[in-house]
Amino acid sequence: MRAFGVEFLLLFGVVGAELCEKHFRSRIEKGKLTAKGDLETEDGILHAKGTFWKDSGDSFWACPCLTGSCLWICNKDLIKRIEETFNVTFNLNSTIEIWDVNNSSRQVVLKEHFKLVQDSKCSHPVLLEPEVVDLDEHRILANGTLHYTHANLSEEYRFSDPRNFCVIPLDNSPPVITVCVDVAETPLKFYLYTPFFILSALFLLLTLVAYCFVGPAERKSLHNKTICCQSAALLIVYICLSITYLTGGYNAMWFCVSTTYFTYYFLLASFFWLNVMCVDMYLTFRSLTRTVEIKYWQASVYAWGVPSVFAVVMILADQLTTGPLSPDIGKARCWFNGFLTELLYFDGVIIILLVANVVLFGMTAIQLWRLRRESRRVLQTSNSRTHMGTDTQQNRDRLTLFFKMFLLMGCLWVMEVISWAAKGPDSYWYLTDILNSLRGVLIFWFCVWSKKSVRKALLGKITQWWKNPILETASPQHSTSNTGSTPMTLSTASGLNEL
Incomplete structure (x- = not known):
């Protein structure tokens, strides 16, 4: 026709x-x-x-x-930049390797085999570099179609219409291929989620600051140290996500891979610290007199060390292996490149931790009920009842906080996995994704604002910081001689050291 x-x-x-x-x-x-x-x-x-x-x-x-079959020749400005950058010469009479349907190749003169549309307009040309990026491996078919040959690509991404790329033929060199990317098609999520990532990072930082200002006894509590370590891990996660989303996903390969490695390790560590909190809760309620106690250094070796082992294994697999079990970080996106590898290196680990947390939480709740029933029968004096009532209320508060944190870290993560596995338009999952993005704000609410002692410590220090600079400016000598007025930076450093 x-x-x-x-x-x-x-x-x-x-x-x-x-x-x-x-x-x-x-x-x-x-x-x-x-x-x-x-x-x-x-x-x-x-x-x-x-x-x-x-x-x-x-x-x-x-x-x-x-x-006849067409190829698009890149515009003159792009050709000039390529010539100057790589010290090469543009030549329409050069030969090019093409592939036929029977998987055989041959060399043809570009302008003789193809009809050429010159001065192609690419809004955002992206250079294919098969020597650097495995997913950029390609062939040009006899009909002008660009065929990506990497085994990990699904069929829908293997072929590109000639209108979606342009060619720069060169003397004595393979042609340069640039893919035309429309920057305007940047997904809405890069604009929608970024403010929430930044907001979460700020509130996580406030959470860390607040726990630096609580009393010495509270600072030494394993429970509070666990909150601080988990908040620190998530803070780094949200910083990495903010940077990735602010750049719109167009990052250098090394940057994409590096931020993914950091995100992977610290996100995994945040779930291990949640598990530490769960184990600590269980041991707290196991008996009236606590016989087993987790040391902070033991918790640190576990919650920072085990994710380190997983991260090293994942990085080695990413750098040294190929095939279905290779993470292929950065090959298609700044994360794992397939369902199987994400399940193996990340989701599977999280599922095991969450199941363990559910079991420990159930056992802890049953033990708390038993302890309350036993305490009513054994303790008779009003002082004992008062003391027991105070301890029980504190333990109940800790259990409630853990339950909130578990829902926050567990249920929201499950929704994120479901949204990723179910596919469909991004708009279907905006609400759950935004809740995930606000995780840092919710942690601040649960761990700082809803706890009176921590909230008072934070507000007191903020008030002190607000007033002290004015006093120090008005009377610097008095501020220097008064040993009781310690600068806020020293107080913060002291709090971090005690952690």
């Missing part, structure tokens, strides 16, 4: 802008008509009669794709 249309155009000499769409046109500033009525360009390319027209000036417009 297409051949009949072309013959009709050629037979009746139809000319004008209706011959082809703008994207299929080439502007020819210097051309001459042959005796047969064809148009010959200064590069020696012939455009058949009926496939071009003359504009109001001295230039011509041609529709090369009407008579």
